[in-house]
Amino acid sequence: MDDQNKNLILAVVLSGIVLLGWTIFFPAPETATDPNAPVATVTDGTTPTTAVAPPAATSGSGTATSGLETATQTPDAPRIEIETPRVVGSISLIGGRIDDLALKDYKVEIDGDEIVTLLEPVGSEAPYYATYGWAPGGALTVDDVPGANTLWNVESGETLTPETPVRLSWDNGKGLIFHREISIDAHYLFTVTQSVENTSETTARLFSYGVVARHGTPETSKYFVLHEGLVRLSDKELDEEKYKDIADFDLDPREGGHTSVIPVAENGWTGFTDKYWMTSLVPQPGQSFTSVAKYVESGNIYQVETRMPTVEVAPGSRTETTSYLFAGAKEWETIRQYQDDNGFYRFVDSIDWGWFWYFTKPIFRILHALHGLIGNMGWSIMILTLIIKGVMLPLAYKSYVSMARMKELQPEMEKLKEQAGDDREKLQRGMMELYKTNKVNPASGCLPILLQIPVFFSLYKVIFVTIELRHAPWIGWIRDLSAPDPSSILNLFGLLPYAPPEPGSALAFLSLGILPILLGISMWLQQKLNPAPTDASQAMIMAWMPWVFMFMLGNFASGLVLYWICNNTITFTQQYLIMRSHGHKPDVFGNILRSLRLKKKDA
Incomplete structure (x- = not known):
């Protein structure tokens, strides 16, 4: 091999090393959260569309807190069955958790009968679930709002199917009545509408949220070319973090864990991706929210959150928020359909296209x-x-x-x-x-x-x-x-x-x-x-x-x-x-x- 060939090959190798080193040691900077972000006020029953709320609500004592409960084991909790052409499972009425989901079209082994299980409840070998709720602010406390361990009542719907949504309710006994409607399409998309009506004589200050949590560090393929872990889009910034990197986030005592908080102005989503499967929270397109990724060391829990803007609900008024949960296989055609038809911005980028995405996508x-x-x-x-x-x-x-x-x-x-x-x-x-x-x-x-x-x-x-x-x-x-x-x-x-x-x-x-x-x-x-x-x-x-x-x-x-x-x-x-x-x-x-x-x- 002559010197010209040697120099050419050496240049290619060095370029690759520089590119790899730059990606590892100089990641894109995160945007700081404004702790003084304004709060939307609801007086006429409409949904607020103003600025992103602070990452933590303020309790009655004035201490900053995330206000989000950790889900506990509830083996005897009543459940609502999920049955669609492509998934099967159930929803726990404790917290209204979507924590039991299997994919009918995919087998664990090519010759076996066992289908792939995606979500599992707390108490199983690998708890992995989605839960929704409200976080308190102002004079409210965590007991005044529904969380991960609240027992909901069924208003309508015995089984969740693409034709029959489920409607839940919970009354805090102090003038706030909460409703939650869960629907599902023929593939992998849940639609969750949360609402609160204020029948008391005082203004309620609170915000709604969605959480996807994984207990324990998941087993990954450990291939350098494959990303498994956090994947989220914050406006135009795509963020991919492996589980070990989530555990290395800065420790935030207010949040109770190692946390990364990014305000999103218009479009985004956040979730966990495996090689073939994904569970992601997707707010309404155009909706501002706060994207949170967290590792709670005490319980070895990884979680992502979408926090909606804090609202003040005046007496006699009502507000609601609608968001989505994708839980299923990373099928390009299905994900592209959600991107095109539902307006989920750059949702196909949740698939790991790699460094050479400009070749990978057309190929x-x-x-x-x-x-x-x-x-x-x-x-x-x-x-x-x-x-x-x-x-x-x-x-x-x-x-x-x-x-x-x-x-x-x-x-x-x-x-x-x-x-x-x-x-x-x-x-x-x-x-x-x-x-x-x-x-x-x-x-x-x-x-x-x-x-x-x-x-x-x-x-x-x-x-x-x-x-x-x-x-x-x-x-x-x-x-x-x-x-x-x-x-x-x-x-x-x-x-x-x-x-x-x-x-x-x-x-x-x-x-x-x-x-x-x-x-x-x-x-x-x-x-x-x-x-x-x-x-x-x-x-x-x-x-x-x-x-x-x-x-x-x-x-x-x-x-x-x-x-x-x-x-x-x-x-x-x-x-x-x-x-x-x-x-x-x-x-x-x-x-x-x-x-x-x-x-x-x-x-």
Whole structure:
């Protein structure tokens, strides 16, 4: 490898390190909350639309407090069933918590019957739930408003379905009557309308809120390329924080935990995202609110909150707020529908598109469209590869022509190597003069490779992160394109009566499937068209590279390996034809056979 190539590769690596370091050490600054934000006053029963409330209400004693209760275990609480075409579960009348939800369309294991459970009540192994309520201000106390442990009465609705909403009520006995209506659509969206009517003779000061809480630190995939944790949009700022980063927020004694507070003027949402699932609070589009992310160390609880503006409800008046809860699978089409039809600003950005989102989004949309036409993700990936290679062909053409000319110069390069002996400087000068005389740019072959890097990572994100690839079959033994090839060379691909090693075991690295082996062969064949490095050490490294990659990518998602095999095969075909069109006739298979005969003779 000449100095020009070395410098080019070094520059790419250093640029990546700088980009990564800047993202880690210089995150976007958070906006400070104004503690003197104005309060909206309700005198005519309308909903306020003025400025964001302070992050904490003021109790009757004048001490700042969040006013939000921690949910407690209530095993015998009465419940209302949830039944829709896509979800099943129940709502606890204690707090009106949405704390029991499973997704009918998704199984835990591809061959199993157990469906994915998303939300679980307090007292379960991994409590995860949404709750709503009101926080007190002025002369009110926490006993005067409904919270996470308030027992609600059912006004109407025995089962929550897309056709039948549920209406709850609670009377504090002091002139404030609270109502809550919960409805759900045919997918994953709950609509929660909270109202309070003041029948007392004094003005009530309070604000409504929504909370999503997770007890205990969730188990995550721990992949660097995958975000799991907090995801929220605050006007135009997208914020993603892993659970360990939430626990590192500044400690706020008023809030009772490590807290980050961001005022949102018009549009936003906040929630927790897993690899395939998400639970997010979404206020009405255009509604100002305060976005809160918090870690309560004493209970090991992570939670997000949306706090509506504080209101003063005059005697005889009434106010209400409406917000949404998304709890379900991160299906692009469903989330995009909520963005377009409901006005949830940039809601598709809740999907983890990654650094190269400008490639990832269009690649996914093309793949999604192809799957809609073909009905098979494996064939769709192959056609997508053809499209990508077709787009890059003009750049690849120049690269392949340069490689063909370098291949023709190979005998002269060997002569220069013999003449220079151990004088590397003389060899470099001779090679540069040879390139200049024949008008060959050795660095031109790097450009298509560099362009493929963001495309490769973008497709990797699409296959690894998007739920559309989960449990998606291709052919025969490939029944899940988001999982590694299940076949194994250790049991002769199923011919021997032994199960392959479990993923993550010591032998799993050696347990190559059919697709990884085909990947290694395709890389090896493609390498035979390229000019060999003049340096013996570099030549040996390049010779081993296909087989190293074969093991490295052996446990990658089958869809990604399939893409890489197709990419290598198409690249080989393009390069072979272009080299022939410029007078160079590569005898790849003849060279391979001659090489094998020589090795056999030497043995």
